[in-house]
Amino acid sequence: MENILQNFDVNFNYQVHFTSHLFDPANDCLRNYLETQAVKAYKKKLLVILDAGMAAHYPELPQQIGSYLRQVNGFQLVPEIITITGGESVKNDLPLFLSLVNAIDKYAIDRHSFLIGIGGGSLLDLTGFVAAVSHRGIKHIRIPTTVLSQNDSGIGVKNGINFNGKKNFLGAFAPPQAVFNDSHFLTTLHARDWNSGMVEAVKVALIKDAAFFNWMEERATALSGGNMDDMEQLIYRCAALHMQHIGGGGDPFESGSSRPLDFGHWSAHKLEQLTNFELRHGEAVSIGVALDSVYSYLLGWLSEADMKRIISVLKDMQLPVWHPLLEKQAGKDSPVIAGLEEFREHLGGQLTISLLRSIGKGEEVHEMNVDKLYEAAAICKKLQ
Known part of the structure; x- marks a missing residue:
């Protein structure tokens, strides 16, 4: 019998948006994007993972995010906005990785739902990897909050965590559905x-x-x-x-x-x-x-x-x-x-x-x- 050859192309497309005060009720940038992804038959779910440093700088931010996303037609925000520490240490924390995968399971985030990561490059690397391996790939949106992640890592297609002391040893290529760069978030950054x-x-x-x-x-x-x-x-x-x-x-x-x-x-x-x-x-x-x-x-x-x-x-x-x-x-x-x-x-x-x-x-x-x-x-x- 002859060999059977399979060959196919996969088309990826996503946009990087540039804005300020993304979760201001008057800013419809994220809302408009999400509503283009809605369907009439059912409500898609949203799970947000937020950098704790951002929450510390903006104590009102979790409430703003919740209020904003609950007004998006066709979507349901899960009851919890998960807040985790940012920085490179999150990429060395396997129990944290597994806890986020468990949150995908707990809140029944399926392949039509969205995981939204808000933070620096390390947090986005982690949350993108969580999205890539859960259900063989769920949709994720990146909201980078640092200079580094807004101009490089946050807009790319790579995700991963460190393992055995090696940087990004575990990871996946999984393009985001969209990226939203909010310049106002940069005002919280340390000069370094x-x-x-x-x-x-x-x-x-x-x-x-x-x-x-x-x-x-x-x-x-x-x-x-x-x-x-x-x-x-x-x-x-x-x-x-x-x-x-x-x-x-x-x-x-x-x-x-x-x-x-x-x-x-x-x-x-x-x-x-x-x-x-x-x-x-x-x-x-x-x-x-x-x-x-x-x-x-x-x-x-x-x-x-x-x-x-x-x-x-x-x-x-x-x-x-x-x-x-x-x-x-x-x-x-x-x-x-x-x-x-x-x-x-x-x-x-x-x-x-x-x-x-x-x-x-x-x-x-x-x-x-x-x-x-x-x-x-x-x-x-x-x-x-």
Whole structure:
């Protein structure tokens, strides 16, 4: 008998909305979206998982969310708005993950219902994974509340939690149904989180858009100082570039070895783990971007002037460009540099690292010279 070949395409589409004061009764952005998803035959359910930090900053927020969602035609809000601690620790908490899966079961959230995650990137990673594995996939909506999640992780298709000390070891590719970026939520951020979130914009500009990098170079100090108009522009442009990559002929489910949007990330993931996540993700990525930019310079690809421009922008954004863990420890190799193989293993296939041919143009390599990496780290230390 002949083999039977099956082949089919799955079409994904979702929108990223930009607004402010999302749960104000006068704001119909989320309401209009949900009502387009309603059906006459029955009411769909809504389950909300909220970052406890947001609830602390806005004590009235849970009540506002409840009042707003209970007025949406065709939907029923479950009796409880679940509040959990945000930050990277939630991705290391298997009992918390299972408790959220149990909430899906408790409130009978089916594949026509919606899970709404409101918080930073870690919370959205967790809630997206909960949605992806419950009933083999329920619908989820992301409402990112940090700079980092509004311009990068919150608008993408990846979800996951950490396992066995490895970042995002358990996870799934599950696009959201929609994303709602509320700029007002950014006003609660600590300066450290405001600044560290901007590095993903620097990253994507360096590999894709020189003009965007030039724009940030001119405004880096104002951005770091809290200019909201500039920040809204940065988030919109960064989100657009990420979305173009995901849907514009890239590899959204990472079936190959290429991952250009992870420029600067191979060392960042290891730095986060080794510092027990005391380094913010954006701070670790800043160090990784600096390291790989200097390495690109040492290869003769990037001019010294452009390399120093990159370092200056990161420093003007109050971000680090070096960490002691990049140096040899007690005569042994740096644990960060030793993590190259772990990065390859996470992606699979051959090692693939994005470097810079110039500002705005990335290029991939499949090997890294360890001696040059130590040389690059030494230059980062000097420029720090």
